[in-house]
Amino acid sequence: MTVTTAHETGAKVARIVADFPIFQHPTSRGKRLVYLDSAATSQKPRAVIDALVDYYERYNANIHRGVYEIAERATNAYEEARAKVARFVGADARDLIWVRNTTEAINLVAYTWGAQHIHAGDAILTTELEHHSDLIPWQELCRRTGA
Numbered sequence: 147m148t149v150t151t152a153h154e155t156g157a158k159v160a161r162i163v164a165d166f167p168i169f170q171h172p173t174s175r176g177k178r179l180v181y182l183d184s185a186a187t188s189q190k191p192r193a194v195i196d197a198l199v200d201y202y203e204r205y206n207a208n209i210h211r212g213v214y215e216i217a218e219r220a221t222n223a224y225e226e227a228r229a230k231v232a233r234f235v236g237a238d239a240r241d242l243i244w245v246r247n248t249t250e251a252i253n254l255v256a257y258t259w260g261a262q263h264i265h266a267g268d269a270i271l272t273t274e275l276e277h278h279s280d281l282i283p284w285q286e287l288c289r290r291t292g293a
């Protein structure tokens with residue numbers, strides 16, 4: 147068993163926080179920013195910000211359509227990201243679908259998998275505490291199917 151001390155954990159957290167430029171700036175009240183709204187908008191580490199700037203400055207173009215150099219570069223980067231994320235979550239890259247947000251992702255599952263596998267009489271367990279994006283798609287699925 148590995149024992150981690152509070153000091154080691156603190157040092158680890160400090161290293162992670164150092165990756166996020168937004169946490170390097172005090173709030174308007176001179177306090178350290180504490181951010182707990184990641185489900186709505188996640189803060190971005192320096193590597194992500196740099197990659198976005200690099201993309202917009204050097205190869206911002208349509209993916210999968212343009213037949214010119216920067217479009218091909220954008221397509222490659224897009225597909226490389228899909229492969230990386232698939233490896234990270236242990237999935238096949240062909241099974242990984244990019245969506246714009248949680249709401250779109252949950253609706254996609256409810257309208258596709260849900261339509262195929264959920265039937266009248268089935269029960270979907272959730273709580274009133276869920277955000278609308280994770281409550282309404284299931285309520286709507288129940289309404290459509292009688293689950």
Ligand SMILES: Cc1ncc(COP(=O)(O)O)c(C=O)c1O
Nearest residue numbers: 185186246247248249250277279
């Ligand atoms: C707790 C929580 N869940 C889900 C969502 C929906 O996320 P998205 O905007 O990615 O659809 C939000 C958005 O604010 C949220 O705060």
